Amino acid sequence: MIKKSCLPMPLSMTLTCSVLFSIFACSSDEAIQTEVAEQNSEVTLGTNLTAKTYVAPGSSSIFASALTKCKLQSDYLSSDVTNLSNYASSFFYLRESTNKMVLYNNNGASTRTELRRNDNFDKTSVRKMAISAKLESQPAGEVTLAQLHNQNAALPVLRVSVTGNTIYYKVNKEPVKGTSLTNNGAFTTTLPADKSLEIVLELTGNKYISATVNGEKRTFFIENAWGSAFDNAYYFKTGVYCQSTGTAKLAYNSLVWDN
Numbered sequence: 001m002i003k004k005s006c007l008p009m010p011l012s013m014t015l016t017c018s019v020l021f022s023i024f025a026c027s028s029d030e031a032i033q034t035e036v037a038e039q040n041s042e043v044t045l046g047t048n049l050t051a052k053t054y055v056a057p058g059s060s061s062i063f064a065s066a067l068t069k070c071k072l073q074s075d076y077l078s079s080d081v082t083n084l085s086n087y088a089s090s091f092f093y094l095r096e097s098t099n100k101m102v103l104y105n106n107n108g109a110s111t112r113t114e115l116r117r118n119d120n121f122d123k124t125s126v127r128k129m130a131i132s133a134k135l136e137s138q139p140a141g142e143v144t145l146a147q148l149h150n151q152n153a154a155l156p157v158l159r160v161s162v163t164g165n166t167i168y169y170k171v172n173k174e175p176v177k178g179t180s181l182t183n184n185g186a187f188t189t190t191l192p193a194d195k196s197l198e199i200v201l202e203l204t205g206n207k208y209i210s211a212t213v214n215g216e217k218r219t220f221f222i223e224n225a226w227g228s229a230f231d232n233a234y235y236f237k238t239g240v241y242c243q244s245t246g247t248a249k250l251a252y253n254s255l256v257w258d259n
Helices: 011-045
Strands: 070-074 092-095 100-105 111-117 126-137 142-150 158-163 166-172 182-190 196-204 208-213 216-221 234-242 248-258
Touching (some): 126 142, 142 196, 158 196, 166 216, 234 248
Antiparallel strands (some): 100 248, 111 234, 142 158, 142 234, 166 182, 208 216
């Protein structure tokens, strides 16, 4: 007796099975490819965005030199980015069409995306930070754009901030929060219609710090309350530090550190 399983399959049935297998195989391949593409898309579009999605400001000759002297600090990050030569993300990128470096923050009150100068210096040093930028977006409340800070203090010596169209200088006469020894005021110049800002912070070498905004200069003495415990621990930083909830975006034409 011959077993039925050994009988040759009719040609038409063989072709039908072959076609069905091919269709199933192709469908499986397409499904796998689609799934991989979606996973890759999620990796590309997730929170850890790569330079393939955004262009690194460090790739521009305008910013490359300045970025070797600072690091990126942001509430979007778990740690500072110390090598900015090829780094880009949704909150730090180069806008190729205009060659502007963009810093963005929308993390809520008391959050930041800032560039911090790597090295510290003394209050008797001669140092300068100059930025040319446009405040393309700002929260309803205050946003800080430039600071002279101290790594041993909980608050800065001087910061320049904007609320609405008013540009403020805020000087802490001593490194203690909640004291009355704070010199706050507004520049006469206001934020122009095009939101452009030229900001220069400068230590003049004799314990004086000046802030110049769109040509208007104010100079302040670094009080003796900033004593020896804070020596050689001063540094400049710039970016968007939101003092209130909202979106802040600062687009830089240039960033220059002297010394």
